Amino acid sequence: MRLSDVRRLIEERELLALRVGERRVVAVPAGFLDDEGVIPALRGTFTVLADGGMDDTEIVRWLHTPDGTLPVPGTPLDAIRAGFKTEVRRRAMEEAF
Structure with a gap:
């Protein structure tokens, strides 16, 4: 994936990036991508x-x-990757409100 594509995806909020490390470099969590690209x-x-x-x-x-209460062991990201996006979003809404 080209850097310009990553920048566009971040700008469009299809990806999130954080500044990390001593030099504050922009980094995208690897788990947000699969073999096809962005999840x-x-x-x-x-x-x-x-x-x-x-x-x-x-x-x-x-x-x-x-x-530990998700349908699959692990994190909400693991559940999304396993196909449980609706369950994760339901919990996200509960968390927010």
């Missing part, structure tokens, strides 16, 4: 969480925080 279900999930008041750092943290 399509993420954009709507980002929107639900942002509408609930979370900033990008909080959204990334929430997606990577283990939750």
Whole structure:
């Protein structure tokens, strides 16, 4: 994927990026991508969480925080990757309100 494509995806909020490290470089979590590119279900999930008041750092943290009550073991991101986007978004809405 070209850098210009990544920048466009970040601008369109199909991807989130955070500044990390000592030099504050822009980084996209690897789990947001698969062999096909960006995981399509993420954009709507980002929107639900942002509408609930979370900033990008909080959204990334929430997606990577283990939750033993999900239909699959692991994090909300793992559940999205396993096809449970509706369940994750339902929980995101509950979290926000």
